[in-house]
Amino acid sequence: MSKHYASAYWEGNLPKGNGKYTLKTSGHVGSLKFTTRFEDDKSASSPEELIGAAHAACFSMAFSHALDQGGFTPEKIETEAEVTLGKNEGGFAITGILLKTRVKVSEIADDKFNEIANGAKENCPVSKALAGVKIELEAKKV
Structure with a gap:
């Protein structure tokens, strides 16, 4: 461990x-x-931004590994995480995360690409830790 x-x-x-x-x-x-x-203060980070960075990094690494295991070689994966801080019945909470990823990988059908991307989203350790949060994925080949 x-x-x-x-x-x-x-x-x-x-x-x-x-x-x-x-x-x-x-x-x-x-x-x-x-x-x-x-507020619109760009002079420092927030806990939500740090969670976003961790999630984007974890997903990118998991996606790279899953593509490789599937016989595909990713050249580049760029992922941005949009973390929404909102209110729910318990007060302020992270209410959603949108992962936007752009991947340079050749010779993979769209359906297989999306299948592997969604598997990486579900199985990266940070996604599992955030199981109570709605996580969405926009995956595009470039």
Whole structure:
């Protein structure tokens, strides 16, 4: 079993405070602000953006592997995750994720491409961890 570590800290109250997150392996440090979650503030990241990055990366890797296992060689996979933060009966929640992926792969029929893409969406570990969230996929060959 493999373990991976990240940490975060927060200073101040929620609306006016700020924080940082650290990814242990790479040492990457990023900023966090409340306004990046609910306003048009591009000066820092949000937890939802970090979940989106993790999901896009996990899906891309799973899709690459699934294509390879199916006998296809992907040249490039680019995936963007659109994470929606909304309200439900329990308060604020991630209510949906749209994965938009563009893949350069040759000699694969559209139906097989879509079958493998949907399998990767269902089986990547981050998708499984987000099982309570509606996850949609737009997959295109380029």
